[in-house]
Each structure stands twice: as C-alpha cells, then as structure tokens.
C-alpha cells in the first residue's frame with residue numbers, strides 16, 4: 001500500500017506547491033529557532049493556505065510551552081502537532097486535551113532500547129514518528145539527514161501507526177520501505193540542495209522513487 005508521505009521543513013510556496021502536486025499527504029513546518037528550516041508562525045500560516053484540505057498541515061515543535069502552542073495553533077491552524085522533544089505521556093495528553101488536535105510523537109532511535117519508551121505512549125499519541133538519534137554535536141533534534149537501522153522497527157505491532165523518518169532520500173527509500181513496510185514516510189534533508197533549502201527537482205525525484213518502490217512486481221515470465 002502506498003505510504004503517507006510527509007515533506008518536512010518547507011519554507012517556500014514553490015516547494016509546497018510541488019510537494020502537493022506530487023501527492024504529499026502531510027507538509028511540515030518547523031518551529032525550532034536553531035533550525036535552518038525555522039519559519040515564523042505567521043509566515044507558516046500564509047504558506048500553508050494552499051495545502052488546507054489537500055494535505056495535513058503538521059506543526060513540528062520541541063518541548064513547547066503553552067504560549068508557544070497558543071501562538072502556533074492560532075496562526076498556523078495545524079491539523080497535527082508533531083512533538084519532537086522529551087514530552088512525557090502526561091504532557092501529550094494535556095496538549096491533546098487543550099488544543100483538540102492529534103499528536104504525532106517523535107522518537108530518536110539508534111538501538112532497540114530507544115524503542116522501549118514507546119509503549120507508554122500507545123493509546124496516548126495518535127501516531128509515532130521514528131527518526132534517527134541526532135549525531136554527536138548536532139544542535140537539532142531532527143532534520144540531521146541520518147538514518148537508523150530500519151530492521152529495529154520490524155518488532156512493532158501492526159497496529160502501531162507510524163512514520164519512518166531520518167535520512168530518507170531517493171536512493172534509500174525503496175530499501176527502507178521493503179524492510180519496514182512503513183505506513184508513512186517523512187523526508188527533509190533528502191529533498192534539499194543545502195540545509196534548509198528544499199529543491200523541487202529533488203522533491204520530484206523522491207516521489208518518483210516512492211512510486212517505483214510501490215509498483216507491483218510483475219510475475220516472472222509474463
């Protein structure tokens with residue numbers, strides 16, 4: 001089955017249009033000021049308008065305060081909040097109750113142990129996003145362009161709904177999907193020509209690679 005496809009860290013109308021035209025199911029805006037993908041909430045709100053009703057608008061936040069969320073929710077009107085920090089299950093429940101929005105909880109993965117905390121969020125978060133653990137020295141909790149061992153996800157129960165993330169690009173997405181059968185995928189650096197600079201040709205190439213990976217195999221001899 002074709003996975004949901006999220007293009008994250010968008011900052012321009014041109015790249016949002018291309019992601020939508022190619023069938024992105026989710027578009028993400030980054031509200032982490034140190035990121036080269038950071039956008040002011042009011043700008044993100046304007047950029048997101050063409051996507052409304054076509055793709056889910058995702059606000060990516062890291063350990064947000066209530067004031068942060070008040071502003072982002074008012075100006076962006078997201079469909080989903082992606083919590084990409086150390087938010088506890090209790091904090092996730094509070095955020096869901098206050099804002100009435102589904103939450104996608106991100107986890108940084110390098111070893112099997114990194115998946116143990118997931119259990120406490122089952123039935124709490126609406127979806128998970130499994131990203132690679134940031135490399136040493138990185139200031140960014142996400143958007144580092146590095147992958148993790150995808151086979152770690154094969155233990156997951158079929159009813160754990162998630163997006164696979166971390167260093168996905170046109171060259172590795174077929175293998176990532178073959179190993180994980182992920183119900184959703186997320187790409188950022190892999191469709192950028194420089195940190196924070198999305199590239200329409202690379203967006204096209206990524207979607208082309210996903211389409212190729214999803215073509216049914218033709219029976220041999222037919």
Ligand SMILES: O=C(O)c1ccccc1NCC(=O)[C@H](O)[C@H](O)COP(=O)(O)O
Pocket residue numbers: 008009028030032035036037060061062084131140141142143144145146165166167168186187188189190
């Ligand atoms: O992308 C960022 O700059 C970022 C900063 C702070 C928190 C999260 C961030 N990204 C979240 C995402 O969903 C990215 O798409 C994900 O980490 C994958 O990024 P990449 O490895 O570059 O494809």
